Amino acid sequence: MYLPTNATPQQLRQAQQAQRNRQDIIKALSHGQVSRRDLLKWGLFTGGGGLALKNGLSPFVGNAYGEIPTGVPRSPLFGAAAFEWAMPRCDLMERKDISALSPAPQKAANTAPTKVAGPDGILVNGPMEGRPPGPIWAHQGWDLFAPRVAVEQWQKGAESCYDYHPGVTPQHNCGIDPSLAVKPCFHGRMPAQNAQSLWTFGGTVPPKLLLGRYGEPILFRHHNALPTKVTANNGFGRNTISTHEHNGHHGAESDGFTGAFFFPGQYYDYHWPIVHAGFRTINANATDPKCGAPDGNGGITKLPGDWRETMSTHWFHDHMFSFTSQNVYKGIAAMFNLYSSLDRGNEAINDGVNLRLPSGTAKDWGNLEYDVNIMLSDKAASGDGQLAFDIFNFDGFLGDMLMTNLAYKPYFNVERRKYRFRFLNASVARFFKLALSNGAPMIQIGNDGNLLPRAVQLSELDEMGIAERFDVVIDFSNYTDGTKIHLVNLAEHQDGRRVSKHLSLREAMSGKSDDPCVGRFLEFRVRGTTRAVDNSRDFSKPGGMNLIPNPDLSKIPVARQRTFEWGRGASQTTRDPVSSALGPWGVKTDGGSMLAADFGRVSAAPKAGTREIWTLVNGGGGWDHPIHIHFEEGQVLARDGKASNVPLWERGRKDVYRLRPGGSITITMQFRDWGGMFMEHCHNTVHEDNAMLLRWELDTSGSAVLNPLPTPIPKPTGVEFLPPTETLRTAR
Amino acid sequence: MRNAQLLKRFARPVLVAAMALPVMVYPLFADAAVQGPTVPVNVDGSISSETETIGFAGQMTISTRIIDDPVFNGPTLLELVIDFSNVRGAGKASGKKFATEAQAIVHRPLLAFDEIEVVFPYTAGNEVHAARMAKATISVNYNAKSGFLLTSKIKRVPSD
Numbered sequence: 001m002y003l004p005t006n007a008t009p010q011q012l013r014q015a016q017q018a019q020r021n022r023q024d025i026i027k028a029l030s031h032g033q034v035s036r037r038d039l040l041k042w043g044l045f046t047g048g049g050g051l052a053l054k055n056g057l058s059p060f061v062g063n064a065y066g067e068i069p070t071g072v073p074r075s076p077l078f079g080a081a082a083f084e085w086a087m088p089r090c091d092l093m094e095r096k097d098i099s100a101l102s103p104a105p106q107k108a109a110n111t112a113p114t115k116v117a118g119p120d121g122i123l124v125n126g127p128m129e130g131r132p133p134g135p136i137w138a139h140q141g142w143d144l145f146a147p148r149v150a151v152e153q154w155q156k157g158a159e160s161c162y163d164y165h166p167g168v169t170p171q172h173n174c175g176i177d178p179s180l181a182v183k184p185c186f187h188g189r190m191p192a193q194n195a196q197s198l199w200t201f202g203g204t205v206p207p208k209l210l211l212g213r214y215g216e217p218i219l220f221r222h223h224n225a226l227p228t229k230v231t232a233n234n235g236f237g238r239n240t241i242s243t244h245e246h247n248g249h250h251g252a253e254s255d256g257f258t259g260a261f262f263f264p265g266q267y268y269d270y271h272w273p274i275v276h277a278g279f280r281t282i283n284a285n286a287t288d289p290k291c292g293a294p295d296g297n298g299g300i301t302k303l304p305g306d307w308r309e310t311m312s313t314h315w316f317h318d319h320m321f322s323f324t325s326q327n328v329y330k331g332i333a334a335m336f337n338l339y340s341s342l343d344r345g346n347e348a349i350n351d352g353v354n355l356r357l358p359s360g361t362a363k364d365w366g367n368l369e370y371d372v373n374i375m376l377s378d379k380a381a382s383g384d385g386q387l388a389f390d391i392f393n394f395d396g397f398l399g400d401m402l403m404t405n406l407a408y409k410p411y412f413n414v415e416r417r418k419y420r421f422r423f424l425n426a427s428v429a430r431f432f433k434l435a436l437s438n439g440a441p442m443i444q445i446g447n448d449g450n451l452l453p454r455a456v457q458l459s460e461l462d463e464m465g466i467a468e469r470f471d472v473v474i475d476f477s478n479y480t481d482g483t484k485i486h487l488v489n490l491a492e493h494q495d496g497r498r499v500s501k502h503l504s505l506r507e508a509m510s511g512k513s514d515d516p517c518v519g520r521f522l523e524f525r526v527r528g529t530t531r532a533v534d535n536s537r538d539f540s541k542p543g544g545m546n547l548i549p550n551p552d553l554s555k556i557p558v559a560r561q562r563t564f565e566w567g568r569g570a571s572q573t574t575r576d577p578v579s580s581a582l583g584p585w586g587v588k589t590d591g592g593s594m595l596a597a598d599f600g601r602v603s604a605a606p607k608a609g610t611r612e613i614w615t616l617v618n619g620g621g622g623w624d625h626p627i628h629i630h631f632e633e634g635q636v637l638a639r640d641g642k643a644s645n646v647p648l649w650e651r652g653r654k655d656v657y658r659l660r661p662g663g664s665i666t667i668t669m670q671f672r673d674w675g676g677m678f679m680e681h682c683h684n685t686v687h688e689d690n691a692m693l694l695r696w697e698l699d700t701s702g703s704a705v706l707n708p709l710p711t712p713i714p715k716p717t718g719v720e721f722l723p724p725t726e727t728l729r730t731a732r
Numbered sequence: 733m734r735n736a737q738l739l740k741r742f743a744r745p746v747l748v749a750a751m752a753l754p755v756m757v758y759p760l761f762a763d764a765a766v767q768g769p770t771v772p773v774n775v776d777g778s779i780s781s782e783t784e785t786i787g788f789a790g791q792m793t794i795s796t797r798i799i800d801d802p803v804f805n806g807p808t809l810l811e812l813v814i815d816f817s818n819v820r821g822a823g824k825a826s827g828k829k830f831a832t833e834a835q836a837i838v839h840r841p842l843l844a845f846d847e848i849e850v851v852f853p854y855t856a857g858n859e860v861h862a863a864r865m866a867k868a869t870i871s872v873n874y875n876a877k878s879g880f881l882l883t884s885k886i887k888r889v890p891s892d
Binding site for chain 1: 764765767795797799800801802803804806807809811813832833834835836837838839840841848849850851852853855858859860861862863865867889
């Protein structure tokens with residue numbers, strides 16, 4: 001797909017022209033000047049949703065000089081070479097006292113007037129908080145779990161970072177001096193991103209990381225400080241946002257519902273109680289220390305709930321309806337570590353509960369010296385080095401520069417001991433398959449947000465879908481000072497539909513792949529003439545691989561079984577100008593029609609307190625879909641109908657389910673604690689934006705008591721509520 | 733039509749495991765994917781390290797699936813799910829026993845012949861801290877009439 005490095009000048013010129021044509025389309029879409037319906041009508045997209053196979057537009061058709069596909073021009077590297085730039089640690093979000101917030105947060109949305117970006121960027125009077133007003137979207141559990149920590153973030157365009165807080169000393173951050181300004185660039189030789197190209201939390205790089213603790217509810221105040229003009233976006237990205245706390249077990253009002261977006265000039269208060277699921281009925285008297293949190297003094301604060309529901313690694317990202325791919329790609333993504341009595345981020349406290357995973361010892365909890373968050377993503381740049389988004393069709397966007405914490409092919413210094421790496425795939429459509437260049441084993445301890453019942457040792461990790469997180473321990477203790485080991489991507493793409501081929505290590509490192517993101521992308525440099533002190537868990541001891549068992553759901557009767565088939569050829573049955581999407585992708589629910597997304601349509605409505613079994617089916621063999629179900633985690637019961645097909649690393653709890661080409665997956669979930677409207681969608685965010693999303697809801701729990709729940713339709717002047725456009729016959 | 737072609741292709745898939753008897757397996761059918769046979773593939777090979785030579789024996793279990801792409805008419809995909817848990821190693825000098833529980837899932841374009849390399853770790857007992865790695869080279873011969881022929885060799889992993 002990307003042009004080879006030896007492309008002729010004619011090929012390059014043609015490819016650049018075609019790319020400009022495509023970018024004009026994206027720009028017009030992102031500016032709201034045209035709709036997807038218009039593009040179909042004009043023949044720029046086919047009825048099947050693909051980019052029209054026209055010379056001068058599609059990278060997949062032959063160019064004017066022959067049958068060679070036009071291709072896509074490679075991103076300029078400005079002389080940047082691999083492994084000469086340090087991988088920065090994530091930048092910690094500041095945790096403040098709740099009293100620092102002004103105005104004070106409140107249970108229901110604050111509708112006091114302020115100036116909000118209206119059409120064409122003209123400021124109009126609107127509510128200062130973008131959360132839908134009234135009791136339905138009031139914070140559930142507000143009194144029970146009153147927020148204790150405030151985190152305030154401004155979403156804005158790129159700028160230099162003058163207050164970088166990696167949470168570790170430079171020794172553990174490749175010598176990076178945090179007192180120096182960090183420019184918003186991917187490599188020292190590359191130009192800084194401008195404020196219209198890159199939109200991150202705080203406007204800065206490296207990406208942000210939030211540390212949270214069970215039993216310590218967080219009020220996340222998210223200010224939309226993006227440009228007021230929708231056109232001030234360097235050709236892609238939408239300035240309205242909705243922040244999804246991925247894997248969060250919270251009320252729907254704090255989930256980042258795709259239709260609960262807010263405008264520049266507004267903020268949105270998300271209330272994340274950080275509770276163990278089942279807190280209302282299991283261990284309700286909080287007697288079990290395994291269900292707890294670090295108390296700050298080496299002890300445990302016991303909490304109600306099921307300790308088997310403890311979670312560890314989340315992330316949060318934009319979920320703006322129809323623009324998630326562009327906005328997440330543009331930088332609206334951050335990581336979130338959750339600490340508990342089991343996973344407390346202190347490897348030395350040996351109280352019989354703490355799993356003592358590699359982390360550090362200086363603080364009671366949340367040590368990061370040997371616990372490293374790594375956000376992986378692929379990016380592309382236009383000729384001037386600014387971030388660029390391209391579409392080839394509706395199948396998915398691929399970049400040609402692999403970023404690690406938004407740094408291009410960096411290095412990272414490690415000591416001679418065990419490290420924990422929390423990998424996140426924050427790409428739009430790219431899957432990864434990771435291995436170390438010498439084939440050395442890694443111990444996978446977690447999948448998505450959760451630690452596995454039993455760790456598994458692998459030399460090649462499984463394919464990692466978009467939004468999946470793999471929590472991995474790597475032991476560097478046996479290497480000598482100066483050894484260099486590389487992290488290698490084995491998953492070769494030709495397009496955004498699926499991985500075209502899993503390469504062997506030898507093939508991936510040969511440099512022969514046409515996919516620029518295959519091969520070595522992160523260099524570990526081992527430092528130390530002697531082994532470093534390592535107080536972390538010994539996985540070799542009897543039981544050393546055992547972590548957190550799954551909740552036992554076997555005694556809970558199954559209330560319903562549902563089937564969701566994910567495929568192409570979707571039709572739209574609704575016409576709401578805000579909530580209805582148009583695109584080739586869709587979902588068949590329980591044998592119904594393949595429907596394009598409408599966040600006003602209720603496709604499933606499980607009853608609170610029940611358990612269900614859902615089967616997710618890939619409607620075709622030519623693609624893969626990483627399906628994310630919001631709010632509740634699932635346990636995988638079967639793949640392709642068989643329990644024995646579930647690999648060892650998928651036998652814990654998950655929230656993203658790769659269907660695999662032509663495959664299906666059966667999961668079970670229980671629905672409890674909170675209510676409201678949630679989503680289920682493909683996390684190939686191009687698919688999601690092109691209508692592969694549905695709404696499901698829980699309507700009898702918490703404060704969300706209406707049936708059916710009205711749909712929020714945000715406007716700068718305030719949120720309107722409309723009845724659902726449709727409720728599927730099989731929903732209830 | 734597509735299913736009819738697939739049916740023809742897999743009506744009598746025969747998989748010959750290395751040094752094993754032919755196995756006749758009838759596939760299950762789905763819209764886009766056809767479950768192929770799950771078969772044991774004998775393991776053959778040894779790895780010489782600085783301390784001793786470890787001989788490998790046992791069987792990998794490999795399940796196969798053919799995934800067609802009727803929508804885009806893209807290349808047909810082969811899925812191999814490889815379970816190494818029945819592969820055993822033994823130190824020729826020490827007699828030390830080695831095992832693994834590794835699994836691997838590999839997707840490749842379906843070719844008449846393909847050689848697929850997968851690296852897996854193996855350990856003595858619980859000694860995951862001292863795990864070593866080996867490379868399984870799986871040769872896949874595919875013929876629409878006769879199905880698959882799979883053989884395997886275990887080799888040392890070349891250093892980076």
